[in-house]
Amino acid sequence: xxxxxxxxxxxxxxxxxxxxxxxxxxxxxxxxxxxxxxxxxxxxxxxxxxxxxxxxxxxxxxxxxxxxxxxxxxxxxxxxxxxxxxxxxxxxxxxxxxxxxxxxxxxxxxxxxxxxx
Amino acid sequence: xxxxxxxxxxxxxxxxxxxxxxxxxxxxxxxxxxxxxxxxxxxxxxxxxxxxxxxxxxxxxxxxxxxxxxxxxxxxxxxxxxxxxxxxxxxxxxxxxxxxxxxxxxxx
Numbered sequence: 001x002x003x004x005x006x007x008x009x010x011x012x013x014x015x016x017x018x019x020x021x022x023x024x025x026x027x028x029x030x031x032x033x034x035x036x037x038x039x040x041x042x043x044x045x046x047x048x049x050x051x052x053x054x055x056x057x058x059x060x061x062x063x064x065x066x067x068x069x070x071x072x073x074x075x076x077x078x079x080x081x082x083x084x085x086x087x088x089x090x091x092x093x094x095x096x097x098x099x100x101x102x103x104x105x106x107x108x109x110x111x112x113x114x115x116x117x
Numbered sequence: 118x119x120x121x122x123x124x125x126x127x128x129x130x131x132x133x134x135x136x137x138x139x140x141x142x143x144x145x146x147x148x149x150x151x152x153x154x155x156x157x158x159x160x161x162x163x164x165x166x167x168x169x170x171x172x173x174x175x176x177x178x179x180x181x182x183x184x185x186x187x188x189x190x191x192x193x194x195x196x197x198x199x200x201x202x203x204x205x206x207x208x209x210x211x212x213x214x215x216x217x218x219x220x221x222x223x224x225x
């Protein structure tokens with residue numbers, strides 16, 4: 001498939017465990033975004049990459065959240081010492097555009113549903 | 118941070134009915150997008166509007182951007198069960214933010 005893929009689709013973690021969520025963007029897309037979507041809410045911005053550079057991480061809720069995109073393609077969102085409030089769907093999106101905002105098309109993956117017990 | 122208010126939060130209608138959902142802010146948008154999200158999937162872009170007063174049509178969906186670029190509406194004509202989903206608006210200037218969405222259910 002040519003779309004954005006994410007893995008795993010579902011993750012259950014015990015409180016205090018570390019988790020790693022993977023995003024495979026559309027090939028050749030420059031920009032990559034991570035969002036957190038709580039139940040019944042719209043997605044909230046976490047962080048943004050342009051190629052391998054993390055240009056904006058202002059949405060990361062705490063220093064337990066860390067994202068990387070070392071080769072400018074696949075990205076991993078890591079959450080350390082998970083808490084119950086981290087339970088949400090984590091969405092990844094990619095865009096061919098170099099801009100972080102303005103008018104552009106983002107293509108979203110299906111998300112990873114994280115449940116922290 | 119610009120906030121986007123979407124209304125109504127929930128909407129349940131019968132197949133064939135018309136409906137309008139709204140996206141409002143006290144701030145001016147440089148652009149605004151509408152997305153539809155189905156359960157277990159990511160949002161899919163429906164339209165982008167950039168000009169105050171702009172109207173765009175996508176089959177049975179009509180999108181309008183307010184003259185002052187602070188609000189937008191989505192009108193669906195003759196709704197079908199396949200229109201069921203979470204409709205999200207997204208806008209802003211420096212940073213784009215999502216509203217909380219309108220959860221639409223179209224019953225057959």
